[in-house]
Amino acid sequence: MSARNWCAGLMLALISIPCGASADTVAHGTHGAVASVAPLATEAGLAVLKNGGNAIDAAIAVGATLGVVDGPNSGLGGGCFMLIHRANGEIIAIDGREMAPAAATHDMFVRDGKGNTDLSQTGALASGIPGSVAAYAYAVEKFGRKKFGELLLPAAKIAEDGFPIDHHYAAKIESVADDLRTFEASKALLFHEDGTPLAEGDTLKQPDLAASLRALAAQGPDWFYRGPYATKVAEWMKANGGIITAEDFANYHIALREPVRGTYRGAEIVSFPPPSSGGVHVIEILNMLENFDLAKLNEPTRVHVIAEAMKLAFADRAHWLGDPDFVPVPRGLLDKGYAKDLAERIQLDAVIAATDHGEPPNATTDVFGKKHTTHFSVADAEGNWVACTQTINTTFGSKVIVPGTGILLNNQMDDFSIQPGVPNAFGLVGAEANAVGPGKRPLSSMSPTLVLRDGHPILAVGAAGGPRIITQTVLNLVGVLDLGLSLDAALAQPRFHHQWQPDELRIESRAPDAVREFLTKLGHPLDSVKNIGASNGVAWSDGTFTAASEPRLPSEAAAW
Template structure:
């Protein structure tokens, strides 16, 4: 049967009241996937008004800073991967930076790291970079202005939105910490101090004013003007060390992506201070030495065992070798094929083995890398592919909103190694390469990823949220689609498992099933179960050339399909 023209199809869907999330992707010219339907709609509306996938992704990110600000926002940072129609791939580092007054021992009290100081309150805050990265992406690759993507989000902040069950649960879990900071309490809790419930309308008037001020005055208002001065003054009065000068000195970094060959594909990831690009590539290089597809077909538990063993070795290396490559010696040999083969030889396919320490990638070359979270995936038919992972770190970041700004500030200082061997909020251990230093960017697990085929054409973009589980979620999505042939929905929905070296245990989603879990125990793995582990968003081209998006079914996100010249999608 002949297909209806795109515009007719789209208008018919809208007249019938059909949500674009469930409309066929045939002939869609843009796809956006995010964790929040209102944000996805903002991205699609931006595309409909003449933007491209870059504009759509940035609009989605800006709106997430309103409706999902327990995860991300302009008080935090991001990594952006963009593949442009001419085949170029751009890596924009909007990671937060340590203030100029930061010191390696700033969290030590009586010789021991006080992790409460690095996780909550003014000392936990690093200089945010998200706005600088978004503004650069729009200028360099978009069709829209900051005002175009910020004013609709400001309207949502001012008029309010219905709190979803995820937001309500986060408010309930952190209500006492949020109440400790007056402006945070005023903006995010009810007048009696109780948290908003599912379905309640949350209005954020101060946040709306901040968004509008940026829209009118540009990013300099944020980094060099009244906003920075307000933050610096409050910090000085409340025991923080971030200054207006720190804001003025913030710069994005344009990085060289990490590119590795994996069987018939090229995997493009983000370089340090992301650990994701390195270690996704490292684990894939290890797994490439095994016939993973045949093993999975023959014995799924054994295939999972081998993947777990690769995770252990990669995370041991992460703990010791990774850091901001502008400050630390981060070996490129971490993604060397010969080093991966050496690690693969250490894996016993019949039993778990102890990994007592990191490997020695310097033996395979001395070249160095050049000096709670959300993920947005977007792609369009013109050839723009976008992967943005953004964060304020843990839920509601530092819990600090400076009066008058409405903006949750990050607690990314906790992603540094406050003291060698002391775990951070995610249980991750760091070493000297990730020690605190002025102007340094903390190590991150954010792993925005783009997959190219043998012709260097993009076929997939994927990323995740969930602290260190980001890295293993991206790995699982890749091997399930590329090795096992799963469709994208099954790859994202399938039960996950995660090992980060220390503690020496495997976190497994309970829906994995008792049979597989028992088999993993027989391999010698210590198993801990959880109901849900992380959140992934992805887009892929199907066999017919259609763009197919998937949001993680573990949360009420949304995939939006864009069709040119249609009316706005209703929230």
């Protein structure tokens, strides 16, 4: 098979808070490649590829290992979106997003007439039913070569033996220490006996998590959804004011979605559909930008135009996006004519007022069918390609480890609109489309994305950082497809982000002074920050695969 025909080729792009020593951030290979900020996860995926597994097998090994070494961001207690490009060209979107418990109600987080984000972000009410385990198991059963349990055992060994935490991991513990101390098992795991949090260089051993991984490996997903784990979670919830039951776990199911597709500068863009808002709004923003010759605009004007397109798309996100199994999400958001109308509102020399959402065509009749974060992708020499973004939401999720399990529970209930106008942990506001409801999946910004030319993948990108996932993905695509940058240069360019509300343009301090002065003159309220998010990706060109990892973080790429 020619390199052209297996250009879904070699790559693992991983986004996560780093754990372990930093290493090379770029790698090249013709047989297999893995790039990650967690060396132990990189090694797990590469080992699977070298030992006869395909990209789907390797992706599950990486995901499981991240749940051990990247606990602040992802794990078995969270959810994921997995985008698979098979060697035969078929693309599958596996929705492993968390689901709200059956007892969830519209106003469950409203107290004294106001939405209480403390309840949606921390503790027993904050968690949805995890979906990563179901997504992993389905992917391996349908498309892998290895046994599901075999792929979990290396992660179990790391959990049992322990690993030294780095300063990033230690900083994460410190940042939410007060909340973590509230829960017995979390405190026992992440703090010394004298009550001080684990520090850089301390070895983190997770015997309960190791035992859970081994039980899951031996008994399969039924152990998690219909067996001892579900029972333990339900008992803890009942004793601590939660509403999750064993029946909620038994009723969890993945959903197979139709990927969203668009075109941009002659390339095909394939991304994840609702309940991800990511794919829809990546394509919506690109559709607007296609009406401008970005390469010919000077940098300050280009930043302004892109920021305005972001703002308009996020206004639509706040109103229209939700779980398509429960609310109508308009396909017209992807319409190029609609995007052209929005683009005509953008002025090169002034900031527009986006006071409300747009009205895409056939908004109620043409709708999608029912249906802190880590991103990773893996590809193999046969042309199987996996892009997966997984999360437990904010740092250490709900902060809850159910005693005896070692598994951190997510706080994805905060990704619902707990009350119109009340911002979540990322400052996002939402409307009724994303209101809490039993069995619903909360809106997400996760945006695993593939770019194809002539039917073959040439680029895979993804990101971490809440709503900044969407805008990072757009900036990386613009960098490569408009500006002709190499992937590593695209990842290194200064980032900026606008999400409509709050009405401010967040921009990295490394942006040139001329850009910042121009934006301020136009009337953009600027919020200067050191770093925005974390991105990784892989590009294919002239028979060579290049994996580029996040330059703002210690990271690793490996290939053979």
